[in-house]
Amino acid sequence: MEPQLHQADIQGLIMESYDFKAIEGKWQERWREMELFAARDGEKERDKYYCLTMYPYPSGVLHMGHVINYTLGDVIVRYQILRGYNVLSPMGWDSFGLPAENAARKQARAAKERGEEPLHPADFTEKNIAHMKTQMERAGWGYDWAREVATSRPDYYRWTQWLFLLFYKNGLAEKKTAPVNWCESCATVLANEQVLSDGTCERCGAEVEQRDLNQWFFKMSRYAQALLDGHRELRGGWPEKVIRMQEDWIGRSEGARVVFRIAETGDELPIFTTRPDTLWGVTFMSLAPEHPLIGKLLKGTEREAEVMAAAKKMRAQGTSAREQAELEKEGVWTGCHVINPVNGEQVPLWVANFALMSYGTGAVMAVPAHDQRDFEFARKYGLPVRVVIRPEDQELDPERMTEAYVDPGTMTDSGPFDGRLNTGAMGDIARWLAEKKIGGPEVNYRLRDWLLSRQRYWGAPIPIVYCEKCGEVAVPEADLPVELPLDVDFQAPGNPLETSPSFVNCSCPDCGGPARRETDTMDTFVDSSWYFLRYCSPREEGRPFDPSAVRYWMPVDLYIGGIEHATMHLIYFRFFTRALYDLGLLDFAEPARKLFCQGMVCKTAYYCEKCQWIPGEKVEGGEKEGDAIVGGSCSACGGPVRGEMTKISKSKLNIVDPDRMMDKYGADCVRLYMLSDTPPDLDRVWSDERMQGAWRFLNRLWDTAAAAAGELGEASAELPEKLSSADRDLRRKTHNGIRRVTEAIEGGFRFNTAISSVMELLNALRASGEVHPAVRREAVESMLVLLAPIVPHFSEELWSRLGHKESIFKTSWPEFDPEALKTEEIEVPVQVNGKLKSRITVPAGAGEEEFKAAALNDGKISEFLAGKEPLKVIVVPRRLVNIVVK
């Protein structure tokens, strides 16, 4: 008969092993009760720490990108709580935007067929928020939920509208007609920042076209220089890479403004150039096809029909950004000439498809000899080439040149500047232009105004009405918010606001006459340009934020998010802050002291020529290489499958569901895994095998701590007076662990090495022999506190099992004891000619001579030297000895 285990014994065994299911919910409840994450407004006795993580769009499903982002934030929040800061850790929802609206459209169709009431985007959004919130709580991320905001709720967007009006009244928002980006698939316009460099839509990937439309803009281009200047303050706190991306995006270029004149009419034609040194080489002028002067100059001339037709054609060709970049250079002569003010020469005026109306003045002086694009254009149309910069080592012949000469050289045929080195003369030329009153130094920027209107329903309505009599009128503050109507038809094409009579028809706030509301809504990036301010006083009713709360909490001490926002959200957010600073609402100009950009989570995705992207489970055969399958075939069609390591995404079917992982391993283990192995700013590879490794570590630590629980003595026990050498050994490792973990976090959130250090400490503890209970307790408890930010439920549970009544987050972050790190002897390597040959052990306080003597007396070394006299002995005390022989 088999021996039967008693129920009590089984219970005992289960109790002993790590059971995350039994502890995670319990501690989450405890933290809520003790209000661990409640930020205390205006508390003077502690320093504040504002840790902001980019809030999510509430898609309803948590993905791995959120997990790395919010785990990082939470670990820092808990670490700063342990360091004694008054921490602000808010969370909210970027809840306006296309997906909710698209879902409503899709759903409206289905609901109609079934005769059901369609789900409104607001309900859909709130449902998703509720679900994501439970997922976030389950992950153990600590937020002050009392400060939750959702940008789609009227109590939030009321203030988004208020801020729009503030900008409007101060000349920072205006409606103007301009060539703008149109995404057909999103059925709306987009800001420049939201078009990728390949000319596709940042959201949906469709090609973006150019259209001339009347739209709302924030005058962000005015802030180009201020945004650049602000980088000085951000350096050190922000990743250099992000600063550089913003610099590229803002695109400052220094040069000169030069005023040409139309020979035939006397009209002024100013241009911008970065090469004023080549002014004497101008042989023609190019105008953008949209340039307003074209119509004026040609009206009634014999060339009018031809030129206007050509210009029209140029404007029509290549409406997508990509097509435009690939266009062949084309142009047409206007029949007019311009006068070059530096030498009085008349040169022909052309219209050219490469001249951009949106940069500089829409007119470009052409110097074919020294600009490649002008050179190609000149060759194509037989325009003259004139050399005005002479290289030292060759003679340039305009007839035989095959490309423009763009390197430095001596200026020639250049009036008063003949003989000067062009690079050195640039500034003098700009000043000379100013003296002659024909131009002067000028700086141009690539950054454009921020196009904020969107032809969509699910966004904050722009609070403007159009009155037949009064024209464009701002909605009075008292009438805010301009609420989104509920009686909208999501099945009608176009913007549903346009077909909502209750919304569109209104009376003019000024004259009371009939008026129409603006039906465009705001870009969701407007919502996210001030949410961090709202968090400071989220329930404030009379204004967007309470200045005293903002003064206390701002600026953000650490902002965590993805680098994909470098030239979108992170530019807008800085622009908004600067504008509010200039308007006197804020007393700081930069919103975040430190920025941390986490890496992406990647996994192998599989592609089959016929079935396209297929999930990993549908790959048959092949070889396993780590977590990836190589040389497998598609289970559906049998075709070959190729693997590609790429960011986890729904479209490539390589997602890992955080919920499933937490079901299997618990939140702590997922958190630990996310931070192990890879530094947080690098892309990480999702690996089930490594996840197992994190699981094993937690269990080992649990077993070690739980098994030792009975032998650790009292929680308050003091260290004994006399320590054995084993005691000192373990204490040294404990304190070294504390030092290394602290340095890893402070030195750039290197959690991967912090975790390694704790693993080493655990290995040392497990290998240690007889040690005093208090020394063992110190080692175990140190590990728990060091890991508490990363695996908080786990640490809390063991902490309480070790006899502590209070939460582990009520203790403080340990400090290492320099005394404990000291050793009596140290071992250093000995090299001969820079190659490691032996090791010596010397007393810790040994001087240079002692190191030298010990090295030369070492058996292996003397054998190696074989009596040869060393030429030189280099001693780096406590580091190494290097003996140089011939």
Place this chain on the structure above:
RNA sequence: GCCGGAGUGGUGGAACUGGCAGACACAAGGGACUUAAAAUCCCUUGGCACUCAGUGCCGUGCGGGUUCGAGUCCCGCCUCCGGCACCA
């Protein structure tokens, strides 16, 4: 084209300010326990060679250089990644 960043074992990665390259893991191999498996525990694991308890040589993308000493600094390349790009 311009401007950045990166390249270290089979894999993720470690290495303070020029001072023992490969910490800590994963994978792999071997062993213990087990009827068996899982789990766990122990050992091995950069490459090559040899007279294999050990010893020697090589080794941080490639080629040079500085230095007693280079993954780290300098010069010249290669590859990959990112940003900007008809921007005057």
